[in-house]
Amino acid sequence: MNTKETRLQQELERLRAKLLIMCASVDVALDNASAALYGGNPERVETVLRGDAAINTLEMEIDDMALSILARNQPVAHDLRFVVAALRMVLDLERIGDEAVSVAERALMLHARLPAAGMRIVNELMDAARALYARSVEVFRAGDAEKAMDLRRNEDEGSKKEMLALQRMVDYLRGRDGREPDWTPDAGLHALLACRALNRIRRRSVNIAEQTFFIARGENIKHIRSGTDGGKAPPLCYALGEGIPKA
Amino acid sequence: MSHSGIPVKLSARGLNFFYGRHQALFDVNLDFPEYRITALIGPSGCGKSTFLRCLNRMNDLIPGARAQGEILLNGENINDRRTDVVSLRRRVGMVFQKPNPFPKSVFENVAYGLRVNGMTKKAEISDKVEESLRRAAIFEEIKDRLHKSALSLSGGQQQRLCIARALAVDPQVLLMDEPASALDPIATQKIEESMHELKARLTIIIVTHNMQQAARVSDGTAFFYMGKLVESGETEGIFTRPRLKQTEDYITGRFG
Numbered sequence: 001m002n003t004k005e006t007r008l009q010q011e012l013e014r015l016r017a018k019l020l021i022m023c024a025s026v027d028v029a030l031d032n033a034s035a036a037l038y039g040g041n042p043e044r045v046e047t048v049l050r051g052d053a054a055i056n057t058l059e060m061e062i063d064d065m066a067l068s069i070l071a072r073n074q075p076v077a078h079d080l081r082f083v084v085a086a087l088r089m090v091l092d093l094e095r096i097g098d099e100a101v102s103v104a105e106r107a108l109m110l111h112a113r114l115p116a117a118g119m120r121i122v123n124e125l126m127d128a129a130r131a132l133y134a135r136s137v138e139v140f141r142a143g144d145a146e147k148a149m150d151l152r153r154n155e156d157e158g159s160k161k162e163m164l165a166l167q168r169m170v171d172y173l174r175g176r177d178g179r180e181p182d183w184t185p186d187a188g189l190h191a192l193l194a195c196r197a198l199n200r201i202r203r204r205s206v207n208i209a210e211q212t213f214f215i216a217r218g219e220n221i222k223h224i225r226s227g228t229d230g231g232k233a234p235p236l237c238y239a240l241g242e243g244i245p246k247a
Numbered sequence: 248m249s250h251s252g253i254p255v256k257l258s259a260r261g262l263n264f265f266y267g268r269h270q271a272l273f274d275v276n277l278d279f280p281e282y283r284i285t286a287l288i289g290p291s292g293c294g295k296s297t298f299l300r301c302l303n304r305m306n307d308l309i310p311g312a313r314a315q316g317e318i319l320l321n322g323e324n325i326n327d328r329r330t331d332v333v334s335l336r337r338r339v340g341m342v343f344q345k346p347n348p349f350p351k352s353v354f355e356n357v358a359y360g361l362r363v364n365g366m367t368k369k370a371e372i373s374d375k376v377e378e379s380l381r382r383a384a385i386f387e388e389i390k391d392r393l394h395k396s397a398l399s400l401s402g403g404q405q406q407r408l409c410i411a412r413a414l415a416v417d418p419q420v421l422l423m424d425e426p427a428s429a430l431d432p433i434a435t436q437k438i439e440e441s442m443h444e445l446k447a448r449l450t451i452i453i454v455t456h457n458m459q460q461a462a463r464v465s466d467g468t469a470f471f472y473m474g475k476l477v478e479s480g481e482t483e484g485i486f487t488r489p490r491l492k493q494t495e496d497y498i499t500g501r502f503g
Contacts, residue, residue: 006500074459076486077495218488 008073015065015086022058022093023137025051029100030130030201036104037119037126037194040111048104055097062090081218085211089140092204092211096133099197099204106190113187121169122194128162129201136208145216151209152221155202162202166195253280255319256450257302257339257420262316264297266309271297273474274316279420279467284442284451286461286482289471290502295454298471299422302452303339304332320420337364340413344425346405348397348412353380353389356397356408360416375415383411384441403434407441414445421445423453427460439464458498462486470494 029051036044066087069075075083103126110122132155139147170176173188183191210222257279264272272294279285287295297306304325306312317324325335337360348356357376366372376393380386385407389400397408406426413421423442427435442451442464455461461468462482469479470493478485478494489495496502 008500074462076458076462076498077489079499080487 008069008075008079011065011069011073012075012079012082015062015069015083018058018062018065019086019089019093020137020141022055022062022090023140025055025058026093026097026100027134027137029055029097029104030133033100033104033107034123034126034130036107037111037123040108042108045104045107048100052097052101055094059090059094062086066090078215081215085215089208089211092207096201096204099201102197103194106194110187110190110194113184114191115182117172118169118183118187118191121165121172122191122198124165125162125195125198128158128165129198129205132158132202133205133208136205136212139209140212143212143216145213148209148213148216149221152206152213155206158202162199166199169195253283255279256281256321257452258317258319259298259301260317260319262298262301262314262318264294264301264306264314265312267311271474272301275476277469277476277479279450279452281450282446282448283466284446284453284464285467285469286465287452287454287469287471288456288458288461288497289477290497291456293471294474295469295471296424299424299452299454302420302422303336303341304330305336305341307332337416338418339420339422340416340418341422342406342409342413342424342426344428346402346409346429348400348405348408350396350398352394353397353400353408354393357411357415360412364416376411379411379415380408382414382441382445383407384437384444385411401434403430403437406430406434406438410438410441410445414449418449420450420452423451425454425456428456435460458486470497472497 029048032044032048032051035041036048066083069083073079110119114122132151135151139151169191173183173191207222210220213219213221255278259275259277262272262275263270275294275298287299289295300306301314302318302325304314306314314326316326318326320335320339324330325339349359351359354376357379358372361372361375366375377386380389385404389404389408392399397405400408406429410421410426427438430438439460442453445451446466453461453465465482467479468482468485470477470485470489472493478489478491480490485494486498489498493502
């Protein structure tokens with residue numbers, strides 16, 4: 001049976017291209033937020049804030065494109081799954097963009113007031129979140145269900161590392177690491193809020209990989225347990241209590 | 248029993264069909280669960296209408312046509328020489344692409360089959376006509392025009408009248424060959440709604456070129472290509488996660 005490219009295929013290709021543009025825009029936002037954290041550069045913060053409006057516009061455009069395709073073409077099978085996944089992914093991407101803004105907004109203050117020991121932890125979490133996001137986008141770009149599932153499975157380990165980093169942050173803020181507290185309360189609060197934003201970036205990056213799996217295989221693995229903790233990062237508040245996984 | 252545990256009403260077993268020397272169907276095996284709507288889909292010339300007409304031996308009317316294999320209705324092979332074809336077509340009714348009412352009154356169109364089958368009492372016939380028109384979801388629209396010519400009805404009303412005519416003789420299975428392809432969206436919706444009501448008492452098999460219609464109305468879908476049954480299964484699965492690339496290419500319009 002020969003296949004041909006229909007008008008619907010062209011529209012789906014445009015939708016995919018737009019999604020990848022949004023992925024790239026969010027990546028740029030994360031890059032700038034990271035640079036702002038590391039270097040305390042106000043121009044990078046400004047770039048993140050300006051870029052967020054463009055990300056929001058992309059969200060609305062993709063939303064409109066997906067609705068139009070559903071209304072006019074009634075796609076089925078892989079095409080339907082792709083459009084449904086696009087509608088879900090666009091929410092995650094927009095929220096990752098918002099979290100990048102949240103981090104960027106605190107970056108200058110943290111850079112100025114949070115001592116190096118605390119900044120190292122925030123930067124470590126930032127690097128991990130960016131790496132996971134980049135992997136999830138690559139998995140989506142390749143449409144690779146196996147790699148999407150691998151990312152989901154490996155996230156168990158990633159979330160444990162994150163919890164340990166958060167535990168170190170909590171120990172640091174409580175002065176449990178043996179040092180005299182050298183941070184101000186507002187710096188401590190913003191450090192925790194930045195950590196929470198980075199935690200959310202990780203979680204939403206996993207969602208993107210889950211949507212890639214859904215597109216390829218038609219199975220929703222969002223709530224399928226893959227480990228003792230269900231394959232999802234434990235809530236951030238665990239880091240403030242007992243029962244934190246040990247290295 | 249079908250795979251889903253629902254009793255099988257009609258079943259094709261190793262069905263081959265020939266128009267003279269041309270083979271139109273190749274070893275088709277397919278079950279039709281009772282009280283379910285099954286859609287037959289596939290490109291033009293794939294054999295789906297031929298297959299549909301095999302199910303009540305409509306193809307017997309074509310010179311040189313012959314079938315091999317079994318079609319089991321309630322477990323009995325209808326391809327058996329001893330099968331009473333008139334009785335078969337009463338049990339397996341059919342609605343065609345274009346509405347084809349008799350040039351008679353609305354009432355007589357529905358009453359015709361009843362009289363042919365020996366019903367003589369006027370009150371019984373009248374009750375049955377009304378019941379059939381109600382089941383086809385057309386009675387309320389035309390109850391004041393029962394004795395007007397059926398040809399005065401709109402296309403959509405004529406098609407529902409033909410459905411009522413088929414229902415009057417209490418078939419167990421209703422075959423529908425693109426029943427809404429000549430109708431506007433409102434008439435199409437009425438036909439689809441009536442199909443949904445009818446399946447409580449009937450097994451329905453529909454041939455359609457409209458993928459959205461197949462997805463909307465059917466419980467099961469079978470995809471035919473070049474005389475072969477390629478894939479069949481639950482409609483939801485076929486339209487969201489087809490197993491085979493051929494099916495995916497067809498339903499997504501990539502087929503060409």
